[in-house]
Amino acid sequence: MSALSFSIKPFGENGWLAALSGGDMVERALTANAAADALRRLPGVIDSVAGVESLVLRFLPPGLTAEDAKAKLEETLRRERTKTKTPAPAIEIPVSYGGEHGPDFEMLSSKLRISGEDLIALHSSQTYRVLTVGFAPGFAYLGPLPEALQTERLATPRPRVPAGSVGVAGAMTGVYALASPGGWPLIGRTPKKLFDARGDNPFLFSPGAAVRFVPVDEKTFAAMEAALR
Missing domain, CATH: 3.30.1360.40 (Gyrase A; domain 2)
Structure with missing residues (x-):
């Protein structure tokens, strides 16, 4: 290299x-x-x-x-050339994959010719780094994404993507901290609170942080989401 x-x-x-x-x-x-x-x-x-x-x-x-x-x-x-040693511990992000939380999950599984189980296993087996934060407030670009999961953005962006949605595009996976328009294929969503207006650092993600995704079922997702209300 x-x-x-x-x-x-x-x-x-x-x-x-x-x-x-x-x-x-x-x-x-x-x-x-x-x-x-x-x-x-x-x-x-x-x-x-x-x-x-x-x-x-x-x-x-x-x-x-x-x-x-x-x-x-x-x-x-x-x-400012930065050493890339992965910090510990990683931020754990629970994710409910597919179904109503991942509207593009089935499409992507078919397109990439992998099973849903393999898609989840591949996505959640990596420790990612927050590469940068942009295009919308708090949106985290994480990488690198396994090559087997890399795909294009949607031809037509959605006018509204729910907060907590997890998407993939190119060599990255991304997390929407707030509801916003977006064009990344969505594979899941997290119930974790990613934005707190009362905090000194209101957004959870910052460049350099290590992140791991932890699969949860819909029942666990619902319970975690209810506990945060």
Whole structure:
């Protein structure tokens, strides 16, 4: 596997886009997130947003010139290269797979030519890392997903996906912390509370955290959901 590297190009007005390559998925994602956090603290930086293998830096002249902003971006990415040792313990997420909680479960099982039991076993046998958090508040991108479960996004996104839904797309699995539109095939849902407005850190997931999915039946799901009301 090649060493982590990056390339930088202009991104709109007063912005730079860094694309990361080499290393592995976790290393790229966590390096991007660590660099984004560090860059946000610099004078002249409007914002810095990390993706799974990219980073956008927006800056405001004359406080920060384009050349200086690019230099800061390069310097920070080199400094913040992140070791990928998996933290312990992992966050356990109970999931009811299939049925009303996983409306795309049967379709995906047929498409991937694996049994429902194997789909559950494959998805729940991995320890994932939170790669980044985005496109909707608290939405967690986790990976890497076993190759046997990788699939495309839905052709037509759903206008509303229930909070706690678990989906798969590409090399990742994702968890919707809040109800929102979404285009990932849904295989299950968790009764676990993923958002608490009263907490100092209202969302459960943050980049770098380790996560494991634990299968539960519908009766257990219902009991856990009722206990949280």
